[in-house]
Amino acid sequence: MNGKQLSLGGTVFSLPQPIFLVIEDVGWWQGYDGSVKNEPFRNGFCRRHCLDDYRALTRLAKRLSMRIAIGMVLGEWDRTNFLKVVTGATWMGEAWDNRINQGPWLEAAAQYLCAHRQFLEIAVHGICHEFWQNGQMERSEFHDESGQMRSEAIVRRHLEAYATLLAQNGLGDYPRLFIPPALFHSFGNGRESIQATLKSFGIEYITTRFSKARLYAVPQHPRLAWECGVGLLERGLSPVSWDMAAAAPILLDDNPVIALHWGNLLHPDPDQNHEIVDRWADMLTAKAAGLDFILAEDLAACWRQAAAYFLADFRQEANSIIIDLKAVPKLPCFTGVIALKIKEAQAKTRHFNGAKIVGQITGEDAIATIFLLPEPHQIKIEISNPDYS
Numbered sequence: 001m002n003g004k005q006l007s008l009g010g011t012v013f014s015l016p017q018p019i020f021l022v023i024e025d026v027g028w029w030q031g032y033d034g035s036v037k038n039e040p041f042r043n044g045f046c047r048r049h050c051l052d053d054y055r056a057l058t059r060l061a062k063r064l065s066m067r068i069a070i071g072m073v074l075g076e077w078d079r080t081n082f083l084k085v086v087t088g089a090t091w092m093g094e095a096w097d098n099r100i101n102q103g104p105w106l107e108a109a110a111q112y113l114c115a116h117r118q119f120l121e122i123a124v125h126g127i128c129h130e131f132w133q134n135g136q137m138e139r140s141e142f143h144d145e146s147g148q149m150r151s152e153a154i155v156r157r158h159l160e161a162y163a164t165l166l167a168q169n170g171l172g173d174y175p176r177l178f179i180p181p182a183l184f185h186s187f188g189n190g191r192e193s194i195q196a197t198l199k200s201f202g203i204e205y206i207t208t209r210f211s212k213a214r215l216y217a218v219p220q221h222p223r224l225a226w227e228c229g230v231g232l233l234e235r236g237l238s239p240v241s242w243d244m245a246a247a248a249p250i251l252l253d254d255n256p257v258i259a260l261h262w263g264n265l266l267h268p269d270p271d272q273n274h275e276i277v278d279r280w281a282d283m284l285t286a287k288a289a290g291l292d293f294i295l296a297e298d299l300a301a302c303w304r305q306a307a308a309y310f311l312a313d314f315r316q317e318a319n320s321i322i323i324d325l326k327a328v329p330k331l332p333c334f335t336g337v338i339a340l341k342i343k344e345a346q347a348k349t350r351h352f353n354g355a356k357i358v359g360q361i362t363g364e365d366a367i368a369t370i371f372l373l374p375e376p377h378q379i380k381i382e383i384s385n386p387d388y389s
């Protein structure tokens with residue numbers, strides 16, 4: 001059984017595990033994997049990307065009522081070739097010439113992303129994903145393959161260049177989520193950490209695989225960690241290979257973050273993209289029915305719910321249900337509204353102490369989802385009902 005469940009007086013309460021979609025390697029215009037010729041690992045896709053490939057993601061977001069996170073690489077959005085002066089940013093170095101990708105599709109995609117930002121949230125994934133050391137491609141942009149962070153000056157320069165690419169294309173404010181390219185990352189060295197640098201750019205959320213990161217300190221929880229005000233959530237294994245186009249939906253383990261790659265969700269014929277994303281939407285919607293799981297409405301909801309799911313003490317005390325949030329760190333990324341699912345034969349009156357109900361929906365399965373906002377400085381939510389005694 002997943003979820004954290006308690007039964008009391010014929011009512012079942014569940015603190016559900018969130019499910020949230022993160023799509024990586026969005027933003028390339030070229031589809032081919034360039035890694036064999038010193039270019040980036042792109043999507044290994046059989047054609048150029050196009051506006052329909054973004055529309056497919058919006059369709060999926062709408063089906064799931066979820067503001068999906070898209071980890072974008074923006075190097076091929078460079079309108080002025082300024083990346084020629086950014087150390088290690090591209091395979092061409094000072095000869096960088098992006099004219100092949102400069103065309104009306106940039107403006108169309110930028111406008112589309114702005115008009116659909118309530119469905120698609122841009123996350124930093126990199127400029128061109130890898131790093132070019134003396135012209136030779138290395139994995140990956142911010143860390144080497146041993147998890148050694150590149151110099152802080154280089155990391156900062158690349159993060160600033162990302163801001164320039166966003167501004168050139170009118171893509172909005174700096175993102176709040178960082179997804180390390182190729183999962184090379186490090187954690188646990190405090191003020192020296194990449195978390196400290198990322199935080200200074202406004203990043204508050206990171207998802208990566210802890211087992212692939214260089215760990216200077218053990219994460220506070222096997223699937224959840226925090227450093228310098230940034231919350232890290234285990235990304236798990238992608239259920240399908242990064243370069244598998246038009247992938248049939250499967251899930252591996254139960255992990256809050258489900259990481260897919262853009263090409264997984266796309267069809268060689270862009271007019272048929274919807275067939276691929278609809279299958280994923282059907283599978284995820286079915287997975288989230290019942291008490292154990294909930295589709296997170298956005299990344300903030302996912303991080304908060306994951307913190308409650310992994311760290312809260314969910315227990316029965318006399319005739320009450322207690323959600324004790326004492327172990328949840330008091331960071332903005334982990335605090336706020338959490339969801340509780342309730343199943344009962346007949347609706348009963350309930351009292352909530354320590355939290356305010358800010359939303360409630362009842363699904364076709366007669367399971368109610370209640371959204372609770374803990375009162376300020378309150379770490380214990382108590383749910384009681386005279387009938388439970």
Ligand SMILES: [Zn+2]
Binds near residue numbers: 024125181182
């Ligand atoms: Zn990637």
